Amino acid sequence: MSQRFDAVVVGAGQAGPALAERLGKSGRKVAVIERKLVGGTCVNTGCIPTKAMVASAYVAQLGRRSESYGVSTGEVGVDMEAIWKRTQGISGHSRSNVEKWLAGMPNVSLLRGHAAFESSRTLRVGDTLIEGGEIFLNVGGRAVIPDFPGIDSVPYLTNTGILELRELPRHLVIVGGSYIGLEFGQMFRRFGAEVSIVERSDRLLPKEDPDVSAAVVDILQREGIGLHLAAECIELHGKAGDISITAKCASPRMEVHGTHVLLAVGRRPNTDALGLDKAGVAINEHGYITVDDQCRTNVEGIWALGECNGRGAFTHTAYNDYEIVAANLLDGEPRRISDRILAYALFIDPPLGRIGLTEREALNQGHDVRVGVRPMSRVGRAIERGETQGFMKVVVDGRSEQLLGAAILGVNGDEAIHSLLDVMYAKARYQTVTHAVHIHPTVAELLPTVLQGLGTVK
Incomplete structure (x- = not known):
């Protein structure tokens, strides 16, 4: 079985649906292919659910400080099941809105399944061959699973799995002292867990100026979060509920014990199962799709948008990629990635x-x-x-x-x-x-x- 479309958008994350709508309104017959959840990382496992949890954590912390405002609230209690339900409800509502939006788009069809190239103009989705005159890749990324000794035998969480917790960890150990790790660290500390952060660099947020990093450290330490820096040669040991993180090359040797471990050491693009080699699409050494200033790949008629092109790791940069592609392709406006100012x-x-x-x-x-x-x-x-x-x-x-x-x-x-x-x-x-x-x-x-x-x- 085969189907022919003027344009195919692979991935219904931040850039995909908006681009599909513009392409459909231009008169093109458009397919949007999504293998899992419409809305991508932001809606399902990123910005929306995590910021909902941040809001719950803020309220818990404010309740503990209420007497300083002259307000008495009594002892603060945290119900992780209720937080989970609230978070899932907000995320689910957002996902449902994107699904309804896609369903109402003229000339746009949503296809479910995993897409992989068979040539530069054809993709296989299950038993169906999809032919596209123009192909737009918006496949996002996922958490890096580092090759630590013990990684195959010790249970761990990523940014996805930690959102499913309905009980509070007694002691959460986070490997990675950047944005994801710090947000979850403060969040779970405010929920009532003991939290330790293990970072291989000699300071948190090493890409920021030292004064910014130092101020963030002060904020976290004031809330009782343990920081373990310069942690090289990390190994995992133990079992569920009794886990240790060892940094063998730290001086002195470092060992942190906890009940749960969250790995927050970076992201990787979802490009490894796309069959990009069959399409001739170039990637870099990290698996990111190589694009020019207008999100065009090295293959005529194929674009890459969002996290998978390595030119921005944020929801707002993914949406801007859509704007750049639409401006150049549909509006005759020469917008460029290089005009973007870093903001996060x-x-x-x-x-x-x-x-x-x-x-x-x-x-x-x-x-x-x-x-x-x-x-x-x-x-x-x-x-x-x-x-x-x-x-x-x-x-x-x-x-x-x-x-x-x-x-x-x-x-x-x-x-x-x-x-x-x-x-x-x-x-x-x-x-x-x-x-x-x-x-x-x-x-x-x-x-x-x-x-x-x-x-x-x-």
Whole structure:
């Protein structure tokens, strides 16, 4: 059996459905192929369920602090079954909305099953051959399972499995001190578990400036999270409920015991079972599909969007890939990946909003670096809310007077950062912000003040 479509979208993650809708409205006959859950990582095992759990953890922590606001709530109790049901309900509702959206699209058919290339224009889904004039790959990624000794005999969790827990771990050990690990670490600590984080680098968040990393460490340690850094040569030992993580090359030798272990050491693309070799599609040494500035692969008529192309690991960059493809293919607008400014957030509490270059990166690139910093303890909104941890930091080029980057680690930092991001996209001088009149009392109102206090970095 075979079917012919003008366009085939493989994967119904963040970029896939939006692109399918545009292609269908252009008059193309479109197939969307999904092997598992519509909505991809974000809807099912990423942003939406994890941030729902972060919200539950925030409420638990706020309840413990309520007396500092003059409010008595009694002893805080955490019901993991109820948290699980709430999280699954939010995620399921979002997935259902995407399914309904796809079902209502003109000229678009949703096909279920695993797709693999048989040639550059044909894909096999079960017993059916699908022929596509244009093929768009939006297959996402999954957690890396490292080749640690003991990995085959010791039970472990990934970002997917940990969402299924309905009972609180007594002691959760997390291997990996970056974004996924830190978010789950603080979350489960606030639920009441003992938490230890094991990181091979000598500091958390090694890609951030040292002052940002140090401030995050302070936040986590104040909540009683154990940190074990410079953990090289990791091995797993034990059984369910009694697990140990050993770092043989650490000095001194490191060993951490717990009841559950979460592996959060990175992501890998879902490209290994696509049959890309049969289509002649090039990948790099890590399995990411090689694309140009418009998400085009080396094979004419095949594009790759989202996490699988290695050009962005976030929901917002995947959606932007869709916008870039649609703009070039359908609108005659030459949008490019290279026009995108790096922007992301770490959703611990308080959150870290990050855009552009770090101070260290700016110095390494030869910029005339000027930096402005203000602690959140001098921000009225933070003081009023009793949440004064963290700081604001902006990085400016003294010659061009343009913003190079910023970090806001503090209450509402993930939202306030966008006012600076928009100025960067406009390529405006930083004085655009210093001359602006912001609303009081907010976090963003202090951004002009931070920029007015720039100092030279040597």
